[in-house]
Amino acid sequence: MPASFDHTPSRWEKRAEQTLTRTRIFDLHSTYYYHPVRGTGRDFYVMHSPDWVNVVALTPERRMVLVRQFRFGIDDFSIEIPGGVMDHPGEDAVAAGLRELREETGYAGANARLLGRVHPNPAIMSNRCHLVLVEQCKRIAGPAWDADEEIEVTLASVDEVYEWARTGRITHSLVLDALLLLAPVWEKMRQQDPPPAHVN
Amino acid sequence: MPASFDHTPSRWEKRAEQTLTRTRIFDLHSTYYYHPVRGTGRDFYVMHSPDWVNVVALTPERRMVLVRQFRFGIDDFSIEIPGGVMDHPGEDAVAAGLRELREETGYAGANARLLGRVHPNPAIMSNRCHLVLVEQCKRIAGPAWDADEEIEVTLASVDEVYEWARTGRITHSLVLDALLLLAPVWEKMRQQDPPPAHVN
Numbered sequence: 565m566p567a568s569f570d571h572t573p574s575r576w577e578k579r580a581e582q583t584l585t586r587t588r589i590f591d592l593h594s595t596y597y598y599h600p601v602r603g604t605g606r607d608f609y610v611m612h613s614p615d616w617v618n619v620v621a622l623t624p625e626r627r628m629v630l631v632r633q634f635r636f637g638i639d640d641f642s643i644e645i646p647g648g649v650m651d652h653p654g655e656d657a658v659a660a661g662l663r664e665l666r667e668e669t670g671y672a673g674a675n676a677r678l679l680g681r682v683h684p685n686p687a688i689m690s691n692r693c694h695l696v697l698v699e700q701c702k703r704i705a706g707p708a709w710d711a712d713e714e715i716e717v718t719l720a721s722v723d724e725v726y727e728w729a730r731t732g733r734i735t736h737s738l739v740l741d742a743l744l745l746l747a748p749v750w751e752k753m754r755q756q757d758p759p760p761a762h763v764n
Numbered sequence: 765m766p767a768s769f770d771h772t773p774s775r776w777e778k779r780a781e782q783t784l785t786r787t788r789i790f791d792l793h794s795t796y797y798y799h800p801v802r803g804t805g806r807d808f809y810v811m812h813s814p815d816w817v818n819v820v821a822l823t824p825e826r827r828m829v830l831v832r833q834f835r836f837g838i839d840d841f842s843i844e845i846p847g848g849v850m851d852h853p854g855e856d857a858v859a860a861g862l863r864e865l866r867e868e869t870g871y872a873g874a875n876a877r878l879l880g881r882v883h884p885n886p887a888i889m890s891n892r893c894h895l896v897l898v899e900q901c902k903r904i905a906g907p908a909w910d911a912d913e914e915i916e917v918t919l920a921s922v923d924e925v926y927e928w929a930r931t932g933r934i935t936h937s938l939v940l941d942a943l944l945l946l947a948p949v950w951e952k953m954r955q956q957d958p959p960p961a962h963v964n
Contacts, residue, residue, distance in 0.1 A: 573914040576834050585785050585792060587809045597836055608836040609787045634776050635886035636797055636808040642886040683935045686835035686842040714773040735883045737937045744944040
């Protein structure tokens with residue numbers, strides 16, 4: 565650990581757990597944690613959901629595949645990168661990302677790899693979000709939406725996407741995470757192989 | 765909107781809302797949404813929480829103030845930037861950030877300003893997270909933790925923090941968002957006024 569001028573916090577001990585609510589997308593648990601030094605404890609709320617995956621999909625012209633859809637949490641539209649929920653705990657994140665990309669946008673690509681993994685909210689959510697990069701993406705089919713999905717697919721240059729993140733046009737925290745982890749990779753890609761001057 | 769080759773998604777209409785669970789930190793609602801074109805609708809789950817604020821706090825030596833604490837969501841420790849919950853909807857985000865910085869770490873600073881606002885999760889959460897930058901931060905008091913807080917305060921160089929984000933040592937999505945929005949500001953700060961060669 566880095567140098568510190570404070571004592572080290574204790575690891576709380578999970579003693580009991582009960583499910584308060586089950587929904588299609590997560591279970592809400594009330595979990596009793598005990599502090600071994602303080603000798604006290606209480607219940608904390610934790611949302612348990614499968615891991616999620618979000619995908620940075622680049623076309624041969626180095627444009628990013630974006631999706632725009634109505635989001636019920638904010639009761640408004642949101643511009644994001646494709647993504648979704650892992651099918652099962654053991655599912656490969658890259659495979660899941662390619663599946664979600666195909667289902668939401670009809671795009672498929674090559675050289676798919678993991679950019680990184682983040683925690684959507686370590687305080688109240690137990691799951692992770694896997695961030696995947698796919699290159700050479702082309703639309704090979706129509707989308708295959710879930711019953712409640714209705715998605716507008718959009719292409720934008722990577723520079724445009726970073727500008728939209730800075731100016732608040734893209735606000736989804738996990739999409740911004742993908743852009744942070746993409747930045748050094750994108751810089752290297754641009755140096756090694758500049759985008760073509762004109763679109764094919 | 766950017767160019768698109770898809771139809772524009774409809775805006776779903778909120779028709780009814782009920783509270784499934786109330787916790788100290790959020791309420792879970794089941795909200796009935798109606799799709800005006802499809803003529804169908806159903807319930808969606810939305811977590812309603814006050815807005816959050818996270819703070820990038822830099823010392824005169826341009827080191828970032830970090831907090832390490834046990835997080836119940838991931839049942840493990842997490843290295844983050846200071847932050848917390850807004851006291852009330854009308855609270856000024858910068859003032860809230862300075863309050864949380866002071867309470868969690870005992871640090872106060874100058875030239876506090878908003879880096880940006882993000883949505884922690886537009887799909888299932890209604891709230892925003894405000895990201896604040898504070899400079900010239902110094903420890904002026906001891907922390908004033910909430911009953912269940914136990915926080916290790918750490919300083920690290922900004923380069924170290926970005927490295928930890930890239931290598932998965934920092935995984936909190938909202939902390940990574942702050943680093944994305946800080947990047948262009950930090951680049952300008954470094955060009956205009958390079959960090960001192962030695963620490964005061």
